[in-house]
Amino acid sequence: MPTMHLLWAFEEVQAAIRQVAKSIDDLYSENQTVNLVPVLIGAMPFCSGLAMELERLTPGKWSIAPVFVSTYLDDGLVREPMIEFPSKFNESIDRHSPVVIIDDLLDTGTTMGHLVQEFKRGGFAEVAVCVLVDKPSARNNNLSPDFCALVSDSDAWLVGYGMDTQKRYRALDGIYTLDPAPSQPDQKQLDFQID
Numbered sequence: 001m002p003t004m005h006l007l008w009a010f011e012e013v014q015a016a017i018r019q020v021a022k023s024i025d026d027l028y029s030e031n032q033t034v035n036l037v038p039v040l041i042g043a044m045p046f047c048s049g050l051a052m053e054l055e056r057l058t059p060g061k062w063s064i065a066p067v068f069v070s071t072y073l074d075d076g077l078v079r080e081p082m083i084e085f086p087s088k089f090n091e092s093i094d095r096h097s098p099v100v101i102i103d104d105l106l107d108t109g110t111t112m113g114h115l116v117q118e119f120k121r122g123g124f125a126e127v128a129v130c131v132l133v134d135k136p137s138a139r140n141n142n143l144s145p146d147f148c149a150l151v152s153d154s155d156a157w158l159v160g161y162g163m164d165t166q167k168r169y170r171a172l173d174g175i176y177t178l179d180p181a182p183s184q185p186d187q188k189q190l191d192f193q194i195d
Helices: 010-027 044-057 110-121 187-194
Strands: 004-008 034-040 062-064 067-074 077-084 099-106 127-134 147-151 157-159 175-178
Touching: 004 010, 010 044, 010 127, 010 147, 034 044, 034 110, 044 062, 044 099, 044 127, 067 110, 077 110, 099 110, 110 127
Parallel strands: 034 062, 034 067, 034 099, 099 127, 127 147
Antiparallel strands: 004 175, 067 077, 157 175
């Protein structure tokens, strides 16, 4: 099991989500409908909590239309994002209303940059970015979130509350930093040491 260190406890995450929900609700107070577009799988816990807070503030206003995106081949190994719109996506989204793309983490900005452009190409005039954790030190473009619950200055890999390593630890109710695994000697070094 990897070594993890608590960065934000459940109560801190919940308080941050409530603040973000208030900011979103305030900004879109004049809109009848707002599209919430969670990036699955990572955004599931954050979007669930955020949507419940938004419904408490202004019931019936929030339409959820998820998308699937895969960018990481492995922890830290980024590829060109693959975006998949579910078959009923067009029926789930209101094309005349603002879009808020929701994700667990904004680090390199690769995934979110592609998604924002995809929605703008699709004719959505108002596209905002909302993330649970912003990690600006990892950014490779000039994208900044419109809404952000927490900011991490750590270069460590994050897990919990939707963020994972090797598809594990997404459901932790806090957010943790993950120590890198100790390096393993390669086979040549091992053979040499045995001789």
